[in-house]
Amino acid sequence: MAKGKVTFEDIDTTVNVPAGTRLIEVSEKVGAGIIYGCREGDCGTCMMHVVEGWNNLSEPSVLEQKVLKENMAGRHDRLACQAQVIGDCVVKPT
Amino acid sequence: MAEPPAALNSGHAIEFAPGVHWIGALDPTLRTFDIILKTANGTSYNAYLIRGSEGVAIVDTVKASFSEDFFARLESVASYDEVKVIVLNHLEPDHSGALPELMRRAPNAKLYISTRATSMLKALLKPDGERFDYTTVGTGDTVSLGDRTLRFLHTPFLHWPDTQCTYLEEQGVLFSGDVFGCHYCDARLFNDKVGDFRFSFDYYYAHIMRPFKQWVLEALAIIEPLKLNMIAPTHGPILRDRPRRYVAHYRELSSSSLAGRISDDERSLIIFYMSSYGNTARMAEAIATGAEQVEGVRVSLYDLEGGEVEPFVDLIEEADALLFGSPTINGDAVKPVWDLLSSLAVLNLVGKLGGAFGSYGWSGEAVRMIEDRMRGLKMRVPLKGVRVKLIPSDEELAVCDTFGREFALELTGQRAGGKVVDMADLA
Numbered sequence: 069m070a071k072g073k074v075t076f077e078d079i080d081t082t083v084n085v086p087a088g089t090r091l092i093e094v095s096e097k098v099g100a101g102i103i104y105g106c107r108e109g110d111c112g113t114c115m116m117h118v119v120e121g122w123n124n125l126s127e128p129s130v131l132e133q134k135v136l137k138e139n140m141a142g143r144h145d146r147l148a149c150q151a152q153v154i155g156d157c158v159v160k161p162t
Numbered sequence: 163m164a165e166p167p168a169a170l171n172s173g174h175a176i177e178f179a180p181g182v183h184w185i186g187a188l189d190p191t192l193r194t195f196d197i198i199l200k201t202a203n204g205t206s207y208n209a210y211l212i213r214g215s216e217g218v219a220i221v222d223t224v225k226a227s228f229s230e231d232f233f234a235r236l237e238s239v240a241s242y243d244e245v246k247v248i249v250l251n252h253l254e255p256d257h258s259g260a261l262p263e264l265m266r267r268a269p270n271a272k273l274y275i276s277t278r279a280t281s282m283l284k285a286l287l288k289p290d291g292e293r294f295d296y297t298t299v300g301t302g303d304t305v306s307l308g309d310r311t312l313r314f315l316h317t318p319f320l321h322w323p324d325t326q327c328t329y330l331e332e333q334g335v336l337f338s339g340d341v342f343g344c345h346y347c348d349a350r351l352f353n354d355k356v357g358d359f360r361f362s363f364d365y366y367y368a369h370i371m372r373p374f375k376q377w378v379l380e381a382l383a384i385i386e387p388l389k390l391n392m393i394a395p396t397h398g399p400i401l402r403d404r405p406r407r408y409v410a411h412y413r414e415l416s417s418s419s420l421a422g423r424i425s426d427d428e429r430s431l432i433i434f435y436m437s438s439y440g441n442t443a444r445m446a447e448a449i450a451t452g453a454e455q456v457e458g459v460r461v462s463l464y465d466l467e468g469g470e471v472e473p474f475v476d477l478i479e480e481a482d483a484l485l486f487g488s489p490t491i492n493g494d495a496v497k498p499v500w501d502l503l504s505s506l507a508v509l510n511l512v513g514k515l516g517g518a519f520g521s522y523g524w525s526g527e528a529v530r531m532i533e534d535r536m537r538g539l540k541m542r543v544p545l546k547g548v549r550v551k552l553i554p555s556d557e558e559l560a561v562c563d564t565f566g567r568e569f570a571l572e573l574t575g576q577r578a579g580g581k582v583v584d585m586a587d588l589a
Contacts, residue, residue, distance in 0.1 A: 073582075079544065085585040096537060097588035103512055103540040110281075138278060139323075161513075 072153040076100035077119055077160035091116070091125075091148040091159065101161040102148045112139035114148040121157030126150075173234035176351060178400060179333050179392065181213040181310070185220075185235035187228035190347045199369055202362075204347035207232075207256055208396050210337055211239060212330060214307020217246030220271075221312075221328055221337045222396050226259030233260070233267075242268040247305050249274045249312065251339035252325045253282040257396050262287060265294050274299050276316060279324035299326070301384065317341065317381035319374045327385065334391035340370060341381065342408050343395035354403035362398065363408070367415050372479075373510045378416040385409060420480035424460050429573045432462045432477055435487030436496050441521035441553055442487045448559040449485060449519060449548075452566025459570040466498040471505050478506060483515035483573045484541070488528040490520060495528035503535050515573055516541035519548040519562065526551070544572045 070087035078101045095102045105113030132150045175183035190204035207224035218240045224232040245268035273296040301316040315327040328337040344366040348356035393401040437443035488495040516536035518529045529547040548565045550558045571577040
């Protein structure tokens, strides 16, 4: 099975995960500092910054892009409850 | 109470600065606002009308059931076709209730809301299936009424993501939304005329603004440089006498009271516990001993049995990390723990470190339940909590000591990092 390494920069921890895993599933279990609100891509609370491996996360949907815009997301910010891991990446809370 | 001005009874607008009118509504019989707030003499829904040489602006509306008062006051000083600008500083229903009808009546008006208000506007208009055009604005954007200019200030999270303030430049009037507001109903309208509303002002801050202190400070940074002749909030008295006093009070209420009592490079860790037979208490003491070995951590240890909820809430607000110890009784953490953990909605706990521990008889669910609650409160739970079956042995107390030390190292950023784990190994 394809795997990806997700590094949470704030807690200096890397997790090996199966490809397709949503960031939210990993970050909560490992105790990283990304926080969550609605968990369904609507509120923008779980916005995180992708430090490396932007292309190793699933493409943001039109709806996610809209929520990111409304919440004044910076370049390379994503919603952790929507982004799925497809390769190695490094993330941190915004 | 003195008789209200005649204009209030007759549904007239009240002009309180040249061309600036109060067109709100009074709700003196309300005793509970939004489930959470007591209102000992009701509240007011303040809305404002500004007349410029090239049109009229309305800033905020009222709760839907008070629309009649609002429209009567509006009509007493302007006609609907004169209304060019409608500003909503905050979309909560007590301020947006009359908006759909106002938009219908004022066909020439353009609606201005903050960037973050769009999804809320759509959700509020959902029942009627209506859509209105709107313009989103942020700090620095202005709208001209000819000889009057409205300048927008982006002040999010006071107390919703959408909130903003609007500043009438030529007259130094700040339409502040819920900021500087209070639930206080007094027909005399102005802070130099109404009764003693200090309690209502502080109570409102404590329940509405307190969770957003950091955002309050950011807002104050852009409000304080303004020339302020008056502050016109959406609830309670219009602050025309020494308005800066209220700005200074907000700064005081939003500043840390712990700062200066412990040094800037120290982190505060509070350990709360309850214990039936002394077992969880012994664990708490061992964890405290372990944490104290780490330099830069100030540990406080409290038995929940010996305190009230309110002062503990105040302590939690300024703590950097919290540990809760609870025995498990009938598959649950004990009530005093939940009482405290359910009283924290007035605080911002985001990013504080949390953890749990406890002794149990046979199943020991309490620790995991407390950890889940802390995650739900947006705290970070970096370590799996310690559970001990009944009486802790010396070895188990040593585990508690290590847990305390590791937790304190995490708190001070000294815990060994660079860890690599497999998803399947995470609990």
